[in-house]
Amino acid sequence: MVKLTFGSCGDSFSATSIKAYVSEFIATLLFVFAGVGSAIAYGKLTSDGALDPAGLVAIAIAHAFALFVGVAVAANISGGHLNPAVTFGLAVGGNITILTGIFYWVAQLLGSTAACFLLKFVTHGKAIPTHAVAAGMNEFEGVVMEIIITFALVYTVYATAADPKKGSLGTIAPIAIGFIVGANILAAGPFSGGSMNPARSFGPAVAAGDFAGNWVYWVGPLIGGGLAGLVYGDVFIASYQPVAEHDYA
Template sequence: MNKALKPCVAEAIATFAFCFIGAASIINNAGLVGIAIAHGCMMAVLISALGHISGGHNNPAVTFGAWVGGKISGQMAGAYVVSQLIGASVAGFLLLQVFPESAWKPVNLGTPGLGQGVTMGTGILVETVLTFFLVLVVYGTGIDEKGTWKTIGGFGIGLTIMCDILMGGPLTGASMNPARTFGPALAAGYWDNHIVYWIGPLAGGALAGLVYGRFLIKH
């Protein structure tokens, strides 16, 4: 039990921190570049600090991709996802206490949403592609034993998140992470197009798991 508990706690803490800082940057109106930097840098730091304990998933899409690629058991994957959602939810409700309603209400507590004129289908496609890039980098720098985990793992993943947000932020908010969307959505009661942020990231994570975990990786 203790063996499973420690990585789950690490996943909960890291996902909490990522969602708290990321959503706060949106509430604070940091701008697209500022939001990208906040998300990317925070994830890079968290992976560097806690990645050796849990693998640094901090994202149900990454965990799902790792499971599809055969790199984590179904039981542990489920425990990871629950831990991530708990951490994200705590972050969401804490943000309600930190910011006045006048600050968080206009941006739905930093919950990602579709841009003007973006359909659900387009949103799913964008989230799928962006998450595929992200999970592919996670595989190459963190999951693959021949990758660069101890050197640039956190940096590479954080930089990918920055680039994805700069591209997809105006379209979908570039969530790439169901927990990142779920936590603020739960606290704010904002569920518009929520399914987009599960279908897209999980599809992208699964595709990366198949491509890298089942084909590109060297056994």
């Protein structure tokens, strides 16, 4: 059952919440800077920039490491979402209010956009790579791929971080979350791009001025994240006490 709650302005504008928004902005900026930066660096180090198996592995590892660090540094302040799909999935399970979640989204999108413009500046105007569905696939197939891999990500977030009975498992949550993202990029990168994260796709689209197909990276991840929240929340946490906001990391 969906447990969405709107929330109050008092809670969403408290000092603790504002610190959480700043934390999400900084952590998302650092994650996207490293992730997109790895793709730019790979293009610079290769003659034509075409992705090959070695490049895919390198970019997947960069994203996994950067997300592991981003989640870890933000976990005690904001919960370490760094991703509107994660925020939405947690909202579906009642772990964060809609109003606070909206401000998380704003912070995440701004962090991603700032990271991409910084990359454009420090690389002397290098092109910012954007997510796109591979040739030979249609956008509907890309959406389905993004649903599946984002479901895996948000399910992992629930299992290792949001479950009230996680116990000591919570200490490895950032590692597990980073690993599933790296694994999903290896699996989906050559097909849908392996985004799992609307903010990760939005920032490069803004910096590049190219929103072609960007809707795929909103629809797919939000459906996948919401489904993970429903499944894990209803099947495994249905009888638990509600988790306090910001207390799941």
